[in-house]
Amino acid sequence: MTVQVAVEPVTRNETGIAEALPRLAGRFGERFAQSEAVRRQHGHTLTWLTNQPPDAVIFAESTEDVVEIVRVCADLRVPVIPFGAGSSLEGQVNAPGGGISIDFSRMKQVVAVHAEDLDCVVQPGITHYELNEYLRDTGLFFPIDPGAEASLGGMAATRASGTNAVRYGTMRDNILNLTAVMPDGSVVKTGHRAKKSSAGYDLTRLLIGSEGTLGVITELTLKLHGIPEAISGGVCPFRTIEDACNAVILTIQSGIPVARIELLDALQVKACNAYSKLDLEETPTLFLEFHGSPASVEEQSVAFGEIAAEFGAGQFIWETTAEARHKLWKARHDVYWSAVGLRPGAKAIATDACVPISRLAECVTETAEDIEKSGLVGPIVGHVGDGNFHVTMLVDIGDPGEVERAAAFVGRLNMRAIAMDGTCTGEHGVGQGKMKYLAAEHGDGLAVMRAIKRAIDPDNIMNPGKIVVAV
């Protein structure tokens, strides 16, 4: 189920690894794992990149544990790869040079909730579902919701977002500060809990999206939001994907503060109907949600309704109960699995283009035509309010011709997004899979990124072989 897709080679430091393993095994006992199964599970499973397992996995329980691990690894120049929930999509947890995977599944504590400041402090292993479950009685919630049951540490590391980002922003906007163990074992807290600061370089934002290549996140202070007084939403079918996109564009341009506006193409709706037991018309469809006071929610939905009508939308189906809404958004979050169900045995590979909103219809339409022409199966789903959409390609990994066509399609899509003044990744990150597009996307900026990587991690032990090449 894996295929060789070229990634940057990272040299294994056999001597250092051989010395580090017994040292760390002695220190961490039963929390040090070296079985083939555990190691492979901590290499990457959700991509078509080769699985590259670490040499060992350590289940950390504190920042101090991480400091100890990093110090040993720094001393012996052994790679350190942070592992949250393993749901990243570009090879971020692979270990191309071997080394130690630090597993955060035992660091799920909510350290503090400062309801009076609308923030909380958490350990990196907790998932966004778990956090919101914990917060339930406070009247507050954390809005960032990638499809996967991802850990907050991983979400910070990949600058993740999800369906609510159109209204609440991404991880970039919802983290007040981070605690991170740096490559020399020092512990850095990147800021305080004031809502804003001009005190020096923005280390918080530098670590967000750095995918473990600059430091290991061991604590996060997150912004929280009040659960809206009123929530309403539903689904709105369109005749064409272009009409649906144009309705989204006008909604955003009109400044309607929609909380969620998600596109599913006809094939994805079909997949959801089958997997999530929905009963929707199999046509391009928007899933929507509005947050606010009852009056504001009503205003927003009326304004959206007028726009949808302009683009020939069918009957908007309101979901009035929390249960019905939950079912809908559960289906939305399960699109990866429902897409997989469309072609059993195939590998699902998600793309992640993001373009300025004015180019959305054009980019999605051209991409849909490209899928068709390439003879690929790939439903489209997207956080279209942000100009971000995913093709979930379903690829028969045993068919080299199909793999090649799929890879070529991904390349065209990424370059199309970049050419439209957009990005090859709106929220999944670079990892190993997208390194080859960074030169096109960033030009001379890539050299600045490399200089930063070299300065902070001169021995290249922090998640090597990801985002930028250090040398």
Next chain:
Amino acid sequence: MTVQVAVEPVTRNETGIAEALPRLAGRFGERFAQSEAVRRQHGHTLTWLTNQPPDAVIFAESTEDVVEIVRVCADLRVPVIPFGAGSSLEGQVNAPGGGISIDFSRMKQVVAVHAEDLDCVVQPGITHYELNEYLRDTGLFFPIDPGAEASLGGMAATRASGTNAVRYGTMRDNILNLTAVMPDGSVVKTGHRAKKSSAGYDLTRLLIGSEGTLGVITELTLKLHGIPEAISGGVCPFRTIEDACNAVILTIQSGIPVARIELLDALQVKACNAYSKLDLEETPTLFLEFHGSPASVEEQSVAFGEIAAEFGAGQFIWETTAEARHKLWKARHDVYWSAVGLRPGAKAIATDACVPISRLAECVTETAEDIEKSGLVGPIVGHVGDGNFHVTMLVDIGDPGEVERAAAFVGRLNMRAIAMDGTCTGEHGVGQGKMKYLAAEHGDGLAVMRAIKRAIDPDNIMNPGKIVVAV
């Protein structure tokens, strides 16, 4: 009118400067200025730090001009200091090692307005007033409004904010990408126009707040917002500053999306009455503004009114006309000048503490007591919705005892804010004046900042002697 406040010494490279000046003079002709008056005006004037003029000022007209200047300076290891409007407050435009000030007053162009994507591209010399004047007919506006008529380049460089930040965020949140000339003369565009991206390190946010110490900003892509359908606002008097702060805290905690909520203490109100010809009761007062649909604005003001009543507020005075509102906010933006009017001949020195909202009342109250005890004159004004407030100390610079008391007061205030999990600077930046607090605020993070500075600017030519010491 200046006093020696210790700043980091920066060695002058006499040989390099002597060689650079004729080379640049020859190249830039009448755009190269070396008169004493122009040089002093480009050193810092709005602080109590020593004026340290550059050796020459060049009026840039394009990114290419900046590249040429930086290349010559890089070649000869001569400092480069970007100069926008000169309104920064911590010595950011001083030239402690001499060198070349790049003046952006001839780079005020709006390069593009992408109304369909709610963004625009501008040169760094344009001020926020000029930009909004330009945008007037588009129905869009740029919300960040520091008190000064600051340039957008300077606002980005200091991570500025202002009265609207409580709703619209700071410069950090309102810039899509930057173009910057790096210390080696390379031109980096930090991103594209997609609303979000996970493609590598966040160079945009790294440059925002870097105060010219990593690169020179020559173009900015800014997020724009629709001018709200309805705006309402006015002033609300309180009996005590603590009551006013507590009303703010509860307003923020309740999630009322107030667009502006500004505190003026009794002394500041008195100053505004005199300078801006207002007729307000001289008591702690909040200036407020609500943005939204007519229904939402009404909802917000009713909700705020209930909170204000809980804290014994006096009569809320609504300003129903745009003219009256304009007069009010003009007065708010002129507080620096009105404060100066309270004590003619004194120097106004602004502090900039910012704390988590729950600590606001405590921090402001303790600070007010400290002003009193210290025998200083210092009205208080603040973007209190963000937990940020300024004391505009009016200091007789000719009185060494008073200067010493004022400096000690600033030190206590900054450490108080840091101890409350806040920051010594919410929006003014570090410059020369706040370098000494960064160790207390950032701990080991300061070493990371230094590593970044060294990596990107190894010869320390970019605005040396600011934020971090490079060596």
